[in-house]
Amino acid sequence: MKTLAVVVTTSPYSHLTITALTYVEAALVAGINVIGVFFYQDGVMHANEDISIASDEYQAIAHWQRLQQEYQLPLHVCITAAEKRGIACDSIDNEKINQIFTVSGLGELVELTTKASRLVQF
Amino acid sequence: MKTLAVVVTTSPYSHLTITALTYVEAALVAGINVIGVFFYQDGVMHANEDISIASDEYQAIAHWQRLQQEYQLPLHVCITAAEKRGIACDSIDNEKINQIFTVSGLGELVELTTKASRLVQF
């Protein structure tokens, strides 16, 4: 079984994220089992509910949401990196975290890395 | 009259911001009239109320606040750059904006630039 884990370190308003998204979608379309995407460093900005990307720009977050729903793709956001960037994770309702993301620790990255046959970073 | 305007483009958790702060404080101590600091690009992350910097790390935001209070230093945050980074500015109470910052447009940068005898970017 071809299993893939992906680490994303670029923000939703970075054009580099488009490449990551295109790659992950191509993997899913090819039938690869993408066991999870782990958002780290500035990648955690994706989980900020209040991000407003201009309507004529690439809608990175909406595209991740589409992949998450179509393919049940797990999206993990690193809690330490998120708090550092003002995305509050400590309240019970996590009201500032976009609900398509699972709040995870770095332990989740260990889990993904040991399970995946390939790990790719963007 | 020596007047200085400063542009800060690095985030509160970037070590590069310490250099900017040290410079601005040295200017104030030297009696320079610092007419304003304009936070642009990732610099606007300073205005996010929810940023939590670990207690043993450099407290960039607290230091800006100290300078603002001791020297009545105007701190401007660029609204477009802030919204892009999920720091909501459109509500009347601006509840996510740290109150030491004035929400400004790029027009404020024009004003600072034309008034200042020196413009320094960090």
Place this chain on the structure above:
Amino acid sequence: MSTLHLVRQSAFATNDFAQCLSVLDHQDSIVLMDDGCYNLKHSLMDSLIKRVDGTININVISSHAQARAIETLTEINHIEMSDVVELTFNHKKVITWQ
């Protein structure tokens, strides 16, 4: 095959591509993507093409090069993102140079 190298930065701006080349093995493959496409015109690429004498598989993502108006070289394979996925599993591991 050994390692797949994803090169995303301009060698005219940063030292990352040079670092990639210093660990490159003769079984490895390279994919130029994003600003890595600019490296097609860099002297490091000329040296690489001469040095490897065809043993290293060098690829560029067509749309990324075309968006930047970069003419590509005949020694380079033009690929799509689906090919990058295939290369990912044709190699033992992936290193991203960004």
Place this chain on the structure above:
Amino acid sequence: MSTLHLVRQSAFATNDFAQCLSVLDHQDSIVLMDDGCYNLKHSLMDSLIKRVDGTININVISSHAQARAIETLTEINHIEMSDVVELTFNHKKVITWQ
């Protein structure tokens, strides 16, 4: 005096210091700060010191170099941040290379 150049990046990692040197005027001054301190050991610095023959004022922020355990050169002035403020107003403008 003309322009004050604040150099904040390592020339071993990025091309920015080279760009700074290409616009450097003989009346200008340089301050190495942050990772710019690493440039003390770069060949571009050797060439610069030879080229300018003492006409360019080259400075490094002592604490920034010392934090990085970089030995500085005798041709370079060791300064503090208050000196950078003074240099700001001794020159007509400031360019930050970051």
Place this chain on the structure above:
Amino acid sequence: MTSTNQITTPDYPKETGLAIINSKAPFSSNHGKDALDIALIFGSFEQKVSLFFQGDGVYQLIADQDGSLVSIKDYLKTFSAFEFYDIEDIYVCQQSLVNRQLEEVFHIDGVQVQTSSEFSAALNAHQHVLRF
């Protein structure tokens, strides 16, 4: 003393306006767009602003680019508004073009290709400089 001061006064005109140096390629970061936003605001306030392209920044000027191929909204198209905003001084570093094997074919008119010393002199004619 007065005459001595006059002799040392530089013979170039007093520096005015803002110079913006663009040093990043167009499609991988937001620096080019962030610099453009500043340039257009200065233009709309009728303040002098000039644009300089150096290093990988010269890629912002190259003809026949198409961001839509990589799903990027192409801010480079907005460069055609420079004339409307009276942004007339657009300088590009010749050496940066040569290093990158780029021809002097740009997607806007009026770009001035300059040697390093010309580029440096043009920069010096401005009061303030920002670099992105």
Place this chain on the structure above:
Amino acid sequence: MTSTNQITTPDYPKETGLAIINSKAPFSSNHGKDALDIALIFGSFEQKVSLFFQGDGVYQLIADQDGSLVSIKDYLKTFSAFEFYDIEDIYVCQQSLVNRQLEEVFHIDGVQVQTSSEFSAALNAHQHVLRF
């Protein structure tokens, strides 16, 4: 067919664990700290993790640094915990040291200085690679 397959099987052991390449200097970005956090988590889960230092990343290993002089909490001190976490394989690129005129004096023990081909071979012994 079976024998042919066996002949092409590489003679190095099966790749295991994670290699982390550090490519950034310590005090101007958070990359070094972000990489360290991953290394320590892998260590605490008893997963094999090795650290590679290349390019400006080699500055992270140099002796006698002191972040406190520039008000930076010095994460480099945490490198001394590697032994506790059974992180034993620490490789540094010799060429990167030479280019930067750095001596082979480090603030932790057990650093292996390697030629480019040794460095490359050590990387190849790992199943996954992240770079910061």
